[in-house]
Amino acid sequence: MIGLISATVAGAAARDRLAAAWPDLTRVYEGPVADAVRRAFGECSQLVCFLATGAVVRLVSPLLSDKASDPGVVCVDEGGRFAVSLVGGHGGGANELAREVGRLLGAEPVVTTATDAVGVPGLDTLGLPVEGDVAGVSRAMLDGEPVALELESSWPLPALPANVGSAVPGAGPTIRVTDRLVDGDGAGEVVLRPPSLVVGVGASKGAPVDEVLGLVEGALADAGLSVASVAVLATVDAKAGEPGIVGAAERLGVPLVTYSADELAGVEVPNPSDAPLVAVGTPSVAEAAALVGGGELLVPKRKSERADGAPAMATCAVVRRPGRGRLAVVGLGPGARDLLTPRAEAELRRASVLVGLDQYVDQIRDLLRPGTRILESGLGAEEERARTAVAEARKGQAVALIGSGDAGVYAMASPALAEASDDIDVVGVPGITAALAAGAILGAPLGHDHVSISLSDLHTPWHVIERRVLAAAEADLVVTFYNPRSRGRDWQLPKALAILGAHREPTTPVGVVRNASRPDESSRVTTLAGLDPATVDMMTVVTVGNTATRNIAGRMVTPRGYRWQETAR
Secondary structure (H helix, E strand, C coil): CEEEEECCHHHHHHHHHHHHHHHCCCCEECCCCCHHHHHHHHCCCEEEEECHHHHHHHHHHHHHCCCCCCCEEEECCCCCCEEEEEEECCCCCHHHHHHHHHHHCEEEECCCCCHHHHHCCCCCCCCCCECCCHHHHHHHHHCCCEEEEEECCCCCCCCCCCEEEECCCCCCEEEEEECCCCCCCCEEEEEEEECCCCEEEECCCCCCHHHHHHHHHHHHHHHEEEEEHHHEEEEHHHHCCCHHHHHHHHCCCCEEEECCHHHHHCCCCCCCHHHHHHCCCCCCCCCHHCCCCCCCCEEEEECCCCCCCCCCEEEEEEEEEECEEEEEECCEEEHHHHHHCCCHHHHHHCCCCEEEEHHHHHHHHHCCCCEEEEECCCCCCCHHHHHHHHHHHHHHCCEEECCCCCCCCCHHHHHHHCCCCCEEEEEEECCCCCHHHHHHHHCCCCCCCEEEEEEECCCCCCHHHHHHHHHHHCCEEEEEEEECCCEEEEEEEHHHHHHHHCCCCCCCEEEEEECCCCCCCCEEEEECCCCCHCCCCCCCEEEECCCEEEEEECEECCCCHHHHHHHHH
8 A cells, every 4th residue: 555645735636646546556644744654654565755855754764664674655746846766765666656656747756776777677676586685786786896697597587787697606796596595694695586486285174274384384494495486386276265275375475376176187296196086086286286387396295294193184295397488579659758658668677688670679779778688670570580589588588579559460479479389478568559649640530440451462462451451341440551552562552442432432531640659740631532642651551431430620530329420410
């Protein structure tokens, strides 16, 4: 929960905007400011104070105890000009909160954390549990000192500075990625815990949570494994509501996943048993549930031990799953920076490898972290880029493959996913398409059913395209034409317009937008009869209205329903 505190009418107005935007995430604290801050500090994970920075410093300073547990505090001036990350930039999430508050209120986020200031990822912001000398190793990274990188467990990390990985392990500051327990006081060393361990659990009805949890923690400790690397607890569907298992997952802070007995029965295990076969229909619960996704069995089936000598009520097994590469297919939108989504920006910062068309890379190069490896190529190399991105992900990298608009619309998602198999994780990041950007400029041409059709016959035979245009014409759909005309393809657009013209009046509105959302944007609304195809090129989107589309005050409008159109007449 995010606590919101203000002291003046101006501050309350900005506070209420934030509360309205995040109704389920925020709580407004009223009353004397000092009391409100004190209550919010004890009850919330983050605070946004609409007060002077000095006032917030004085109010929160007596409340601070430890940066690992203190809430993140963001201070917003009463004019709503700046959102300052004041306390808990990383651990409390105040840096990211300042950015989000800035986006919502139109304020400038102020982040002074050293790593953020120079674009270096904070070791405590990588999404992995972290232990050790975070401050010391981070300082070495910032100062350009050689820092060793030990990947005992492969995991897709974001880009790290060039000096990381340049030192011999053990010779200086070290970042170690491992799920093993590490001895030592951690001086000069940071340990990142990848979520690489899956713990399969079985339990008799009524098994106490302490017995299940004690078994799991003991098995991990005896195997020299860190509980911080446990990704999930897994069991059979029949035990999905077993209180001891559910409670153990909650206390470990990990999700509980379940599988059907048939799924588990199909998993080959070293220690099958008749007891679970009779009870739940599978010869193995703990080992099979841990091994469903493959991996290395580190701890075979192990039973709990009870102090009273009674029969064990719980079993567990531990499997290490190999790190999987990550491919994010990112849509950059139509070109304007303010139409690039926050999620796309986050994926660009998360990537260690960027793959894309050279002109698209230039659009977002400044958003990449130092050390990001860039693999760019020119027009016509789409399939090669897709193969490259998938190959890099299979090496265990965090890869961002970029495309304009939405990467799934006439862009890179399709060839990439055709190459990808289930050995990597794939994430799609939507973007604003050219059709949507052009539609917003033209008015509301896509207010009813519509279709997008590419007129490029480089990948699709013209007779197929022609059949699709005819179907759209007969169905009275608004049509947006992508790739309408180039130097080598100058007859397709006139042909497509003729097909539509056989089913629509010559006065049907047509919108033409070139370089939508970019500095040299241009647009106009004309008619089916008045459009000169020679004025259209590959940077243009052409939107042809249906029989209900009208030109109203120079804007294309397609009504949501035909009753509205009949009333307007």
